[in-house]
Amino acid sequence: MNQFQYVRPTKAQAAIEAVAKDANATFIAGGTNLVDLMKRGIATPQKLVDINRLPLARIDHDPGKLRIGALALNSAVADDKQVRERQPLLALALNAGASAQLRNMATVGGNMLQRTRCSYFYDLTMPCNKREPGSGCGALEGINRMHAIFGFSDKCIAVHPSDMSVALVALDATVLVTGPKGERTIPFADFHRLPGDTPEKDTNLERGELITAVDIPDGPFTKHVHYQKVRERASYAFALLSVAAALDIENNTIKAARLAMGGVAHKPWRLTAAEQSLVGKPATEATFRQAAEVAMQGAKAFKHNAYKLKLAPNTIIQALKTAAAA
Ligand SMILES: Cc1cc2nc3c(=O)[nH]c(=O)nc-3n(C[C@H](O)[C@H](O)[C@H](O)COP(=O)(O)OP(=O)(O)OC[C@H]3O[C@@H](n4cnc5c(N)ncnc54)[C@H](O)[C@@H]3O)c2cc1C
Numbered sequence: 001m002n003q004f005q006y007v008r009p010t011k012a013q014a015a016i017e018a019v020a021k022d023a024n025a026t027f028i029a030g031g032t033n034l035v036d037l038m039k040r041g042i043a044t045p046q047k048l049v050d051i052n053r054l055p056l057a058r059i060d061h062d063p064g065k066l067r068i069g070a071l072a073l074n075s076a077v078a079d080d081k082q083v084r085e086r087q088p089l090l091a092l093a094l095n096a097g098a099s100a101q102l103r104n105m106a107t108v109g110g111n112m113l114q115r116t117r118c119s120y121f122y123d124l125t126m127p128c129n130k131r132e133p134g135s136g137c138g139a140l141e142g143i144n145r146m147h148a149i150f151g152f153s154d155k156c157i158a159v160h161p162s163d164m165s166v167a168l169v170a171l172d173a174t175v176l177v178t179g180p181k182g183e184r185t186i187p188f189a190d191f192h193r194l195p196g197d198t199p200e201k202d203t204n205l206e207r208g209e210l211i212t213a214v215d216i217p218d219g220p221f222t223k224h225v226h227y228q229k230v231r232e233r234a235s236y237a238f239a240l241l242s243v244a245a246a247l248d249i250e251n252n253t254i255k256a257a258r259l260a261m262g263g264v265a266h267k268p269w270r271l272t273a274a275e276q277s278l279v280g281k282p283a284t285e286a287t288f289r290q291a292a293e294v295a296m297q298g299a300k301a302f303k304h305n306a307y308k309l310k311l312a313p314n315t316i317i318q319a320l321k322t323a324a325a326a
């Protein structure tokens with residue numbers, strides 16, 4: 001690992017300034033992704049700004065919304081009684097991610113900003129436009145079985161690995177950010193980016209911007225929810241593909257629906273057209289099959305990931321059936 005300076009500010013403004021003014025400085029929270037990248041020589045910051053002394057770990061149970069601090073641990077959020085009652089989909093997605101030990105270190109902000117698990121990104125001997133812009137994409141003609149079927153470009157076909165973010169995009173969360181230019185809020189759906197010509201940029205955060213919290217508005221999705229994660233072994237593995245499903249059902253008719261997929265695009269993939277197709281229909285397998293068809297419109301596979309074109313609709317149907325039965 002390269003040598004680096006390490007600072008632990010107690011004020012958000014000092015942390016923001018330290019990163020905004022120095023192109024080689026970066027925030028560190030739980031360190032479960034960043035330290036890994038540093039050990040492998042993929043991230044080479046010269047200054048680590050540890051944000052763990054900032055007061056950003058609270059979970060506020062406000063009327064109408066939950067406000068979850070950026071430093072709240074994944075395990076603390078998943079175990080929080082009000083999160084489980086008001087946003088059970090989020091708790092399910094969090095508990096599907098990583099291992100109990102990792103969830104005890106990983107923070108909400110860090111989880112959203114974890115980098116792709118594309119194996120070419122992790123292999124310094126291979127070309128990767130995300131790691132080294134302009135070097136090419138090893139996955140495009142390589143082993144691309146984990147890769148995207150939506151929203152990719154010829155520069156990058158990687159997927160975003162966070163489980164929590166799939167639930168947050170479905171739940172219409174908002175990200176609260178403070179930076180050199182002040183505070184702003186970013187709708188979760190606009191937080192992560194598609195690769196386009198600049199796959200090195202995972203999100204729309206600007207240099208020095210610190211995530212302070214995530215707001216989740218209350219909704220009717222307190223009962224009929226499910227997070228279905230398909231992975232190669234039962235635990236401790238990233239998703240091949242995942243589906244967050246939430247339904248509001250009255251007299252077997254769907255009044256509202258939320259649907260998002262993970263492991264299929266460079267960002268958590270919200271399925272708004274499929275959601276609309278569900279509303280007003282009976283909560284039956286036929287309805288769910290139609291929604292899955294709508295969801296898959298525009299999907300395109302590469303040499304090794306065509307299985308996702310079948311796996312995705314089947315997982316959507318299964319997730320909706322399980323949510324409806326909950
Ligand atoms: C073996 C293994 C298995 C895993 N499996 C899964 C899985 O199945 N599902 C899943 O979702 N995740 C999984 N993870 C990933 C894990 O969830 C992430 O590593 C973790 O959430 C990152 O959080 P952190 O606080 O440790 O972030 P860090 O590593 O500290 O930081 C990650 C990035 O976020 C930035 N950052 C952190 N906080 C802020 C902030 N508040 N504002 C601005 N920038 C910030 C840092 O600068 C850094 O760039 C796994 C990880 C490992 C090692």
Ligand code: SF4
Nearest residue numbers: 118120128137156157
């Ligand atoms: S898919 Fe993206 S992350 Fe993977 S090698 Fe290509 S450019 Fe790099």
